[in-house]
Amino acid sequence: xxxxxxxxxxxxxxxxxxxxxxxxxxxxxxxxxxxxxxxxxxxxxxxxxxxxxxxxxxxxxxxxxxxxxxxxxxxxxxxxxx
Numbered sequence: 001x002x003x004x005x006x007x008x009x010x011x012x013x014x015x016x017x018x019x020x021x022x023x024x025x026x027x028x029x030x031x032x033x034x035x036x037x038x039x040x041x042x043x044x045x046x047x048x049x050x051x052x053x054x055x056x057x058x059x060x061x062x063x064x065x066x067x068x069x070x071x072x073x074x075x076x077x078x079x080x081x082x
Contacts, residue, residue: 001054001080003073010072013049017042028069043067050076 001009011023014032021036032038038046047066051058056079058066065075 001076003077006073006076006080007069009053010050010069010076013046013053016049017045026069028073031067032069033067 011026014021014026015023018036018038026032026035032043032046043063047058047063050056050066050072054076058079062075066072
């Protein structure tokens with residue numbers, strides 16, 4: 001997967017769990033919770049949606065690495081190389 005495909009997938013997953021979020025206005029470096037109202041259940045659903053869309057298992061210890069768009073892209077890009 002390319003970096004752009006990973007970004008698109010992460011944004012789709014975010015839209016699935018938080019359709020009210022304008023993904024075009026997200027700052028890639030800022031934590032999702034600092035940009036919009038995302039509770040812990042939404043966050044868990046986001047991670048689970050990523051797992052489903054990408055057919056991968058994300059260990060619970062890695063969840064914090066997915067707290068921003070940049071973090072998602074970096075983490076998922078590294079996983080794609082495994």
